[in-house]
Amino acid sequence: MLPKAIVLLSGGLDSTTCLAIAKSEGYDCYALSVDYGQRHIAELSAAQTIAKHFNVIEHQILNIDLSTLGGSSLTDKNLQVQDYSNSKNIPNTYVPARNTIMLSLALAYAEVVGAYDIFIGANVVDYSNYPDCRPAFLSSFEHLAQLATKVGAEGQSIRIHAPLLHWSKSRIIQEGLALGVNYGMTVSCYRLSKEGKACGTCDSCVMRKNGFIELQTQDPTIYNT
């Protein structure tokens, strides 16, 4: 029997690559997607296709409406998603405590299915200065997971894997392509049109585009600009 892993799967480029890596490392994968009131649900529908493609054991979609709380342009329709700017400030697409919430839910799921490994596509290089993508945050969560759970209290180690953490976007794409990822299935844009076209100018689009350009590879995304 293969060891089990929970993989956080948004349907974007990073988390899809992360799932491919978890599979290649020999885990039976349980995918977890969280519908937290994002602007569009194209990501979730991509997540479903991807989970199926990678033959996960189970794909859970949890609903939690963080738009009630607001505080981010991704969940609050009154805030506009900004264009990419190469600044050190945290952009308004930052969702308060998002990765803490995602990892907590993954931890609950891990405890239920008996998994001790959690994969998250966090990345510190291209990732817009989000505080909850930093290595220190992830180590701190791993420490917390040990204390937070029944299995942890009984001495079992719980590991948080962030294989993409120090990779550039082009390296992520390169590794994913080597594992057979079809990036046409993934959605990155923060403000996808109803027709499924990516804006090409939000943080997420710009970073994706540059990754493919650097790699001199065709990006299967259809861009508006």
Add this chain to the structure above:
Amino acid sequence: MLPKAIVLLSGGLDSTTCLAIAKSEGYDCYALSVDYGQRHIAELSAAQTIAKHFNVIEHQILNIDLSTLGGSSLTDKNLQVQDYSNSKNIPNTYVPARNTIMLSLALAYAEVVGAYDIFIGANVVDYSNYPDCRPAFLSSFEHLAQLATKVGAEGQSIRIHAPLLHWSKSRIIQEGLALGVNYGMTVSCYRLSKEGKACGTCDSCVMRKNGFIELQTQDPTIYNT
């Protein structure tokens, strides 16, 4: 302007006392209740009454259906809530990673409203050996909160308050009564009847009953047994 605090409010005895304490310490309180697919919603309706009674600035109720994941008799209808037993084992009312999830959501809420203080009614004395009620867990979460958030990354301290942590149930009730808490508004039973009667034999009922008996005070709860 008073400092702001998020108070996790389930509608039970502990979290209600915790709210009374936060108020008495001079915070503007924002109550957060989480509907995670518990067996009954009497607790949430109690939480609403209590939040109103204590004049909170805002009361948010977030829905997240943890029953999809299962793993606890509180969220999985196929598992039976056990009677109280004075053992060192973790009972099946344990909800995987519950306090980690609750605190993560409180952290998101804190970041949105600009609060740096979070109150949780965790208790280590009477609390059935749940791993996520231990002091080490709470310190670890406080450390994580610092790393997880925009304000934390900017140097602002975030504090997790668990004022009930080392108190016996009778001490909790005594402190609450001194602050004017009406325990008739609170719901503790894990398997309340449709008529609103408490079972009197689950962990939560037994601990509550014993607390009132020790204090030689009338428990306003209506028990079946």
